[in-house]
Amino acid sequence: MVTDRGLQVLRAIVQDFVDTREPVGSKAIVERHAFGVSAATIRNDMALLEDEELIAAPHTSSGRVPTDKGYRVFVDHLAEVRPLSPAQRTAIAAFLDGPSDLDDVLARTVRALTQLTGQVAIVQYPSFARANVSHVELVQLGGGRMLVIVVTDTGRVSQRLAIVREEFDEDDLARMRADIAALLVGLPVREGVQRVQEHLGSEERTPSAREAATAIIARIVAEELEEFRQDRLVMAGSANLARRESDFRGSIYPLLEAIEEQVTLLKLMGEMVADDQGLASSIGRENDAFGLGEATVLASDYDATGSRARVGLLGPTRMDYPTNFAAVRAVARYLTRMLDDDESAR
Numbered sequence: 001m002v003t004d005r006g007l008q009v010l011r012a013i014v015q016d017f018v019d020t021r022e023p024v025g026s027k028a029i030v031e032r033h034a035f036g037v038s039a040a041t042i043r044n045d046m047a048l049l050e051d052e053e054l055i056a057a058p059h060t061s062s063g064r065v066p067t068d069k070g071y072r073v074f075v076d077h078l079a080e081v082r083p084l085s086p087a088q089r090t091a092i093a094a095f096l097d098g099p100s101d102l103d104d105v106l107a108r109t110v111r112a113l114t115q116l117t118g119q120v121a122i123v124q125y126p127s128f129a130r131a132n133v134s135h136v137e138l139v140q141l142g143g144g145r146m147l148v149i150v151v152t153d154t155g156r157v158s159q160r161l162a163i164v165r166e167e168f169d170e171d172d173l174a175r176m177r178a179d180i181a182a183l184l185v186g187l188p189v190r191e192g193v194q195r196v197q198e199h200l201g202s203e204e205r206t207p208s209a210r211e212a213a214t215a216i217i218a219r220i221v222a223e224e225l226e227e228f229r230q231d232r233l234v235m236a237g238s239a240n241l242a243r244r245e246s247d248f249r250g251s252i253y254p255l256l257e258a259i260e261e262q263v264t265l266l267k268l269m270g271e272m273v274a275d276d277q278g279l280a281s282s283i284g285r286e287n288d289a290f291g292l293g294e295a296t297v298l299a300s301d302y303d304a305t306g307s308r309a310r311v312g313l314l315g316p317t318r319m320d321y322p323t324n325f326a327a328v329r330a331v332a333r334y335l336t337r338m339l340d341d342d343e344s345a346r
Helices: 004-020 026-032 039-051 068-076 086-096 102-117 170-184 189-201 209-229 239-243 253-261 263-271 284-290 321-344
Strands: 120-124 133-142 145-152 157-163 233-236 279-283 295-304 307-316
Touching: 004 026, 004 039, 004 068, 026 039, 068 279, 068 284, 068 321, 086 102, 086 321, 102 120, 102 233, 102 307, 102 321, 120 263, 133 170, 133 209, 145 209, 157 209, 170 189, 170 209, 189 209, 253 263, 253 307, 263 284, 263 295, 263 307, 279 284, 279 321, 284 295, 295 321, 307 321
Parallel strands: none
Antiparallel strands: 120 233, 120 307, 133 145, 145 157, 279 295, 295 307
């Protein structure tokens, strides 16, 4: 059983180790923190923490470092997540302010978060499987090329180039728009994909040039809608892992592999349970099943017009948890407000 002072000693060890990267001894704790007790008393507290496997000696020195279990107890006993400074909040606003599509907003989100924290930043795309297709636009670019734009009622926008090998007059182009709209507009993404597949499978006669081009466009739209249904991540700051390689006991290769493949991180982030502040964490050995036993993942939910997803950080277990939690929460809240304002303006 850890006493209140024992928790305070653990907090001091975590904070000092994060700040200095050096094992923390009782003398250093007495000098840096106002406990009002002797170094001998602190040593006794540290011995109890070591018995509970919350701290450990990395070598024969008198200093101790937090274990994965120690970091977990530290995180679970955070009294509150301190707010970001005005300068940090201004930096988030500077990165994210301004109208843009969802892809660009999420790309700017991870850049802002990695700059604030020095960790790998992760943003999960919201699932748009339940979104409705609200608009399909076709723009002729010349040379038999056509830009196909698909918009959902949740603000997701995609643009793809179609090679139709023909030029069409305005009447034909208007009919093509109407044919695609009749297939898709107002339908959920999932149903839209099915409608396109059924339509393409029903063609029996030789199509006209306009019908053939419409079929090409319909296939492209179906591919885009399939992507709308898939979970994926946007990430930034992978180079920070290399810069902090000394914080990992083993190779950083499993982390780089997880970043590249995404499936592992998507599954991990999906299984993390949020606390009453809406924050979730998975620390060190808690990630063994995902091959990330030397990493910490922090996350907070954000709301994209009714579809929830997560924004988070990936880094070593030795990290500034209070500051990183604050950054993740602040960015998630800002992102929610921004997407909500964008939807309200439509």
